[in-house]
Amino acid sequence: MKILTCGVCQTDSLNIYVDEEHFTEPGHQRAMLTMGEMIADFVKEHKKVSKMVEKTLRKEEERRKRVAEVERRREEERKRREEEERNRPPEPEIVVVKEQEAEIKVMDSKKAPFLYTSHLLVCFDLKLTDHSWASEIYQIGARTVSSQYSTYILPHGRVNWDVTEEAGVKIRESAGGSGGKKLVTCEPGNPGAIEKERPLQVQLPWYGYSSFLDWIRAQKEKGNYEKVLLVAHSNSAMPALLNKFATENLLPELQGLVDCFATYMPYLRKYHPELGEDLKVDALTPRLLPEMTVKPHDAKDSARRCFLILQKLGEPDVVEKLLEREVPMDKAIELSQSILAKAMEKNAKRAKGKNKSMALILPSLCAL
Numbered sequence: 090m091k092i093l094t095c096g097v098c099q100t101d102s103l104n105i106y107v108d109e110e111h112f113t114e115p116g117h118q119r120a121m122l123t124m125g126e127m128i129a130d131f132v133k134e135h136k137k138v139s140k141m142v143e144k145t146l147r148k149e150e151e152r153r154k155r156v157a158e159v160e161r162r163r164e165e166e167r168k169r170r171e172e173e174e175r176n177r178p179p180e181p182e183i184v185v186v187k188e189q190e191a192e193i194k195v196m197d198s199k200k201a202p203f204l205y206t207s208h209l210l211v212c213f214d215l216k217l218t219d220h221s222w223a224s225e226i227y228q229i230g231a232r233t234v235s236s237q238y239s240t241y242i243l244p245h246g247r248v249n250w251d252v253t254e255e256a257g258v259k260i261r262e263s264a265g266g267s268g269g270k271k272l273v274t275c276e277p278g279n280p281g282a283i284e285k286e287r288p289l290q291v292q293l294p295w296y297g298y299s300s301f302l303d304w305i306r307a308q309k310e311k312g313n314y315e316k317v318l319l320v321a322h323s324n325s326a327m328p329a330l331l332n333k334f335a336t337e338n339l340l341p342e343l344q345g346l347v348d349c350f351a352t353y354m355p356y357l358r359k360y361h362p363e364l365g366e367d368l369k370v371d372a373l374t375p376r377l378l379p380e381m382t383v384k385p386h387d388a389k390d391s392a393r394r395c396f397l398i399l400q401k402l403g404e405p406d407v408v409e410k411l412l413e414r415e416v417p418m419d420k421a422i423e424l425s426q427s428i429l430a431k432a433m434e435k436n437a438k439r440a441k442g443k444n445k446s447m448a449l450i451l452p453s454l455c456a457l
Contacts, residue, residue: 199400203234206408208348209314210234211305212399214391215326216256219249219448222329222432225294227258227272229301230388232396235312238304239389241289242297243272246449254278256386261286295337302342309346316348320411322370322395324352327416328425328432328454336453340422349415353399356411361402370394377401426455 203210216228225244231237244260253259257277262270273286292300309317321327327350334340354368364373370391374383377398384390399407416424429452436450 199403200234202405202407203400204312207315208318208408208412209305209309209312209316210318210320210396210399210408210411211308212320212322212353212392212396213326213330214321214323214388214395215329216258216386216388217325217329217448218244218246218252219446219450220251221436221446221448221450222325223332223429223436223450223452224249224329224446224448225451226329226333228388229297230390230392231301231304232389232392233308234396234400236304236308237389237393238301240297240300241272241291242294243270243291244449245294247447248272249446249448252448258289258386261288294333295339298334298337298339299342302339302346305346317346318408318412318415319347319350320395320399321350321352322354322391327352327421328428331422331425332429332452332454335457336451340454340457344418347418349412349417350421351411351415353395353411355414356407359413360404360410370398373398422454422457426457429455 211231211233213229213231215226215230218225218227225246226242227244227248228239228241230239247260248258253275254277257275259273259275260270261273272289272291274289276282276285279285291297305317308314319327319330331340331343334343357364357368364376367373371383374381374394378394378401381394381397383394399411404410433450433452433455436446439445
């Protein structure tokens with residue numbers, strides 16, 4: 090027999106009942122009704138309690154609805170899956186196909202010397218508006234082991250007549266000179282044939298030189314190189330490039346990115362004397378790259394051939410050998426200032442005669 094204590098009827102701690110039938114006695118039932126009435130009166134008198142009770146009841150009802158909705162959805166999902174299972178077509182017979190081995194890409198051994206080295210080698214070439222090294226650049230071309238670059242630049246001045254005759258490039262100004270100007274190609278030897286002119290897509294100088302820097306920076310980061318080496322096939326490229334970067338106030342950016350310059354001629358003379366004395370790109374191309382189509386007077390094509398000549402020779406330490414005659418950036422600026430000063434002396438003599446240049450000759454580097 091259980092010992093029970095009635096919390097409704099008891100009046101002291103000793104009032105206990107040992108009969109389970111007590112809870113059905115009339116006295117207990119009356120006590121329960123009395124307590125219920127007291128609780129109801131209490132709730133009516135206290136609005137906050139009443140609201141709390143109502144809120145609790147509403148939440149309980151909402152909970153029951155959510156539970157019912159979840160159960161309903163589960164039942165629908167169960168029926169849907171059973172229906173899909175009954176209507177599912179028989180699975181096809183499994184055929185085991187032996188997986189083919191991945192193709193192993195073999196790296197071109199001639200590219201390896203330019204990939205696994207501390208210096209990014211960039212072969213570059215420029216096209217100038219005059220044969221003077223202090224003139225403006227109208228095209229930059231460059232080539233690395235994995236990418237190439239080219240842009241035309243709209244000069245501030247004009248293209249000298251002898252460059253136009255030779256390369257077929259000139260400045261076309263609008264009638265009266267009030268509608269702007271554009272860089273166009275023309276027929277070499279017949280630059281006056283307007284019907285054969287074709288406009289070139291150009292950038293203004295500052296934007297053109299900035300895009301060249303951006304391209305070099307991207308190639309350096311892509312190949313995880315430590316330094317950058319600019320290689321040209323002629324001695325005029327280095328001072329001309331530094332001079333125009335100084336004109337556009339971009340020399341500090343170039344100094345922060347490029348570490349040194351070199352030309353390929355000292356390397357060829359020392360390690361490949363069999364090539365003879367004429368080491369110009371145009372002279373070496375038919376000998377080392379006989380099947381290559383040449384695009385005359387194009388900086389991009391010249392830079393490409395310069396790189397391919399170095400690659401064709403196939404030496405594993407070609408970059409290190411080029412670095413033997415490197416010109417560090419600070420030294421390059423100093424040498425270029427001296428070269429440009431001499432170029433300006435020659436240009437002063439030209440200005441007094443009939444060969445005065447139409448191009449803008451501006452030795453900005455000498456002013457630093």
